[in-house]
Amino acid sequence: MDAALRALAEPRRREILRLVWLEELPATSIADHFDDVTRSAISQHLSVLKEAGLVSERRDGTRRLYQARPEEMRKLREFLDTYWTTGLERLRDAAETAQRDKGVTNG
Amino acid sequence: MDAALRALAEPRRREILRLVWLEELPATSIADHFDDVTRSAISQHLSVLKEAGLVSERRDGTRRLYQARPEEMRKLREFLDTYWTTGLERLRDAAETAQRDKGVTNG
DNA sequence: CACTTACGTAAGTAATCACTTACCATGTGT
DNA sequence: ACACATGGTAAGTGATTACTTACGTAAGTG
Numbered sequence: 168m169d170a171a172l173r174a175l176a177e178p179r180r181r182e183i184l185r186l187v188w189l190e191e192l193p194a195t196s197i198a199d200h201f202d203d204v205t206r207s208a209i210s211q212h213l214s215v216l217k218e219a220g221l222v223s224e225r226r227d228g229t230r231r232l233y234q235a236r237p238e239e240m241r242k243l244r245e246f247l248d249t250y251w252t253t254g255l256e257r258l259r260d261a262a263e264t265a266q267r268d269k270g271v272t273n274g
Numbered sequence: 275m276d277a278a279l280r281a282l283a284e285p286r287r288r289e290i291l292r293l294v295w296l297e298e299l300p301a302t303s304i305a306d307h308f309d310d311v312t313r314s315a316i317s318q319h320l321s322v323l324k325e326a327g328l329v330s331e332r333r334d335g336t337r338r339l340y341q342a343r344p345e346e347m348r349k350l351r352e353f354l355d356t357y358w359t360t361g362l363e364r365l366r367d368a369a370e371t372a373q374r375d376k377g378v379t380n381g
Numbered sequence: 382c383a384c385t386t387a388c389g390t391a392a393g394t395a396a397t398c399a400c401t402t403a404c405c406a407t408g409t410g411t
Numbered sequence: 412a413c414a415c416a417t418g419g420t421a422a423g424t425g426a427t428t429a430c431t432t433a434c435g436t437a438a439g440t441g
Contacts, residue, residue, distance in 0.1 A: 169285060176283035177399080178276060181357070188358040194418055208400055210419060229408040229417045235358065244354055250288070251295040251342065284429080301388060315430055317389060336387045336438045 171243050174219040179204070180212050184235050187222060193230040278350050281326040286311070287319050291342050294329060300337040 174180050179201070186197055194213060198206040213233055216222040220239045225232045281287050286308070293304055305316040320340055323329040327346045332339045 172279075173283045175354075176280045179399085181279075185358050195416085198418090204399090205401065206418075207402080207420085211399075214419080231418065237358075240354065240358070244351055247282075247347070247351055247354070251292050251344075251347070286429085302386090305388095311429090312431065313388075314390085314432080318429075321389080338388065 168243065168246050170219040171221055171239065174215050174221055175243075177212070177215075180216055183209070183212055184216060184221060187233050188235045188237075191225070191232040191234040193232055195230075197233065275350065275353050277326040278328055278346065281322050281328055282350075284319070287323055290316070290319055291323060291328060294340050295342045295344070298332070298339045298341040300339055302337075304340065
């Protein structure tokens, strides 16, 4: 969920996601949509989106076809709906997380 | 909207937002919830959240009281709902794409 | 006035990010 | 086998980020 939010924070990735929302597209077609960035950069963005589960990848010969995964987006929206208002336990959990991180940063 | 998504990409800021979701809190109280960061860091996070419109700030003597603005969060959710499937924007982009790589993809 | 509390801001730093170029692997058609 | 098209990956770079310490500022209290 963290990965999904980080992925969506980048405008270019949002645009990519919109491109492949309704139809499957090969990486090159997606890259062609952007005149100010290289194919390599788009490939890296696609990796991030895939890692975040926001797009699926399907191989077809030498091409890789990408498409959005609306289910994952729905999960994200549900997360945004419930995260802030879910009981006091979550507040305590947040405090615990903060404490745990304290030890990790030691190095 | 871009600022809101960027703000939410940071876990610490999500925690802050959750803390001030139900009650108004002064900056110090918020900072006290985190053992592993300084008050200064929290103050900077609060600035980002305020810039993004996700929290409101109210002055009370020497204190600054922060609270989440659920309205802005609702806008964000609406954005996430519609952005990918919004006709006009998407059709315009799709048309541009189609012109750019005329029939390059599947046929 | 001095002292304290609350809190933003400046400056600097290490890590991360988005990007580039160069390269490599794989699959298709001749 | 060869050439070509597709596209991921490595390495490096400049910009941004999240953090720190140090300081400044505004409002209360004696």
